[in-house]
Amino acid sequence: MTTPPVPSLTPIxxxxxxxxxxxxxxxxxxxxxxxxxxxxxxxxxxxxxxDVAALAGAVLLFALVGAxxxxxxxxxxxxxxxxxxxxxHFVEHCRTPLVILGSALGGYFGCQFAAxxxxxxxxxxxxxxxxxxxxxxxxxxxxxxxxxxxxALVVEGVRARGEPGRANRVxxxxxxxxxxxxxxxxxxxxxxxxxxxxxxxxxxxxxxxSAGILxxxxxxxxxxxxxxxxxxxxxxxxxxxxxxxTVVVQKDQQGVIxxxxxxxxxxxxxxxxxxxxxxxxxxxxxxxxxxxxxxxYTGTVDLALDWRAPIEAIRARLAHVVAGTPLWDGRLAxxxxxxxxxxxxxxxxxxxxxxxxxxxxxxxxxxxEILVWLQxxxxxALPRTRIRIETAQxxxxxxxxxxxxxxxxxxxxxxxxxSEPTA
Numbered sequence: 001m002t003t004p005p006v007p008s009l010t011p012i013x014x015x016x017x018x019x020x021x022x023x024x025x026x027x028x029x030x031x032x033x034x035x036x037x038x039x040x041x042x043x044x045x046x047x048x049x050x051d052v053a054a055l056a057g058a059v060l061l062f063a064l065v066g067a068x069x070x071x072x073x074x075x076x077x078x079x080x081x082x083x084x085x086x087x088x089h090f091v092e093h094c095r096t097p098l099v100i101l102g103s104a105l106g107g108y109f110g111c112q113f114a115a116x117x118x119x120x121x122x123x124x125x126x127x128x129x130x131x132x133x134x135x136x137x138x139x140x141x142x143x144x145x146x147x148x149x150x151x152a153l154v155v156e157g158v159r160a161r162g163e164p165g166r167a168n169r170v171x172x173x174x175x176x177x178x179x180x181x182x183x184x185x186x187x188x189x190x191x192x193x194x195x196x197x198x199x200x201x202x203x204x205x206x207x208x209x210s211a212g213i214l215x216x217x218x219x220x221x222x223x224x225x226x227x228x229x230x231x232x233x234x235x236x237x238x239x240x241x242x243x244x245x246t247v248v249v250q251k252d253q254q255g256v257i258x259x260x261x262x263x264x265x266x267x268x269x270x271x272x273x274x275x276x277x278x279x280x281x282x283x284x285x286x287x288x289x290x291x292x293x294x295x296x297y298t299g300t301v302d303l304a305l306d307w308r309a310p311i312e313a314i315r316a317r318l319a320h321v322v323a324g325t326p327l328w329d330g331r332l333a334x335x336x337x338x339x340x341x342x343x344x345x346x347x348x349x350x351x352x353x354x355x356x357x358x359x360x361x362x363x364x365x366x367x368x369e370i371l372v373w374l375q376x377x378x379x380x381a382l383p384r385t386r387i388r389i390e391t392a393q394x395x396x397x398x399x400x401x402x403x404x405x406x407x408x409x410x411x412x413x414x415x416x417x418x419s420e421p422t423a
Contacts (some may be wrong), residue, residue, distance in 0.1 A: 055124065058114040059107045066106025070099045086153050093149040094142060101138035107131050133193050140189030144182050151178045168242035172260050175243070176236035179262050228263040231279035235260060241282060241289060246356040248288035249277065290356045298332060299359040301349040301367045309345055309381035311337070314370065318349060321369045327362040329354045344383050
């Protein structure tokens with residue numbers, strides 16, 4: 001008997017062996033930021049989270065605090081100036097630059113304080129750079145104002161001593177020195193601003209390396225301007241001319257020196273015009289300085305009168321005229337016979353005044369008063385023309401033609417005129 005085949009049993013998989021999908025995410029498959037991410041995306045994220053309002057608020061707050069501190073310093077100087085007057089010049093010239101500097105310093109420190117946070121964007125460095133330039137500019141302005149205050153203090157102290165000549169000399173020298181110091185300070189300020197740029201430092205090193213050749217080229221190109229600058233310094237240092245001096249230039253231009261700069265001189269003429277001359281004009285050409293040592297001045301008035309002029313009466317009238325005008329300083333009022341001719345007698349009147357302007361007015365006043373007095377009281381003193389006529393028969397006939405014709409030649413010597421034919 002044959003045994004039937006037994007079917008093989010297929011193994012049934014166990015539920016535990018069947019893979020079940022897991023719901024937990026695989027952390028290894030999650031994308032993470034790469035270390036080579038672009039900087040732009042990071043900066044954008046930082047700028048999005050950085051509080052711009054906080055930075056602006058810090059800058060404004062610190063700037064306000066700096067301004068308040070500067071105002072307090074100005075107020076303290078005003079209080080001190082009531083007892084010591086020379087502080088008033090510093091308050092007058094430095095109060096505004098001091099407030100500006102205080103605000104700039106406060107804003108700079110405020111921005112620096114707010115930018116200490118590590119999340120600060122890159123543009124905060126540009127803001128700090130801008131505020132630093134403002135601090136340098138404000139410091140330059142303050143130092144320039146200090147030079148003005150020192151100049152005003154020195155000039156006021158000299159004028160208080162009552163020496164006009166020394167006051168004018170010190171005023172001129174102080175003006176020139178202040179302008180030189182101002183130019184140097186401004187140049188230093190500009191260099192300081194330029195040196196805040198890293199690229200400019202390299203360029204500045206190259207510029208200094210070629211400074212020798214550059215200085216020669218600039219000296220040749222600006223020879224005229226530099227000549228005026230050195231001439232202005234020479235005028236101030238040698239004391240040849242001062243502010244307030246009365247000078248005569250170009251033979252006929254008279255005026256008072258109003259301002260002396262490094263490159264030109266301003267002169268006010270008698271008719272209130274302003275004559276501007278380069279400084280080299282006074283170092284290369286001669287000029288008259290009527291108030292070099294003293295402002296007192298003596299002027300003259302010349303009169304051509306007839307031989308019958310009453311000299312003593314005119315001298316007495318001169319004393320009466322000068323005594324009645326405030327233009328005369330009481331030093332000199334004299335009359336002398338300067339010259340004589342066959343027709344006239346030349347009289348010279350010398351008068352003095354406190355300054356050339358007063359003397360010029362006094363001369364015109366004396367000339368007018370003397371002429372009016374001569375016309376009214378002594379008409380015989382006015383110049384006359386006399387003619388002697390010889391007749392053809394030899395009989396002398398003298399005809400006098402009298403008139404007030406000034407400056408005409410005349411002869412009255414009682415004899416025949418050799419220039420005329422005689423019988």
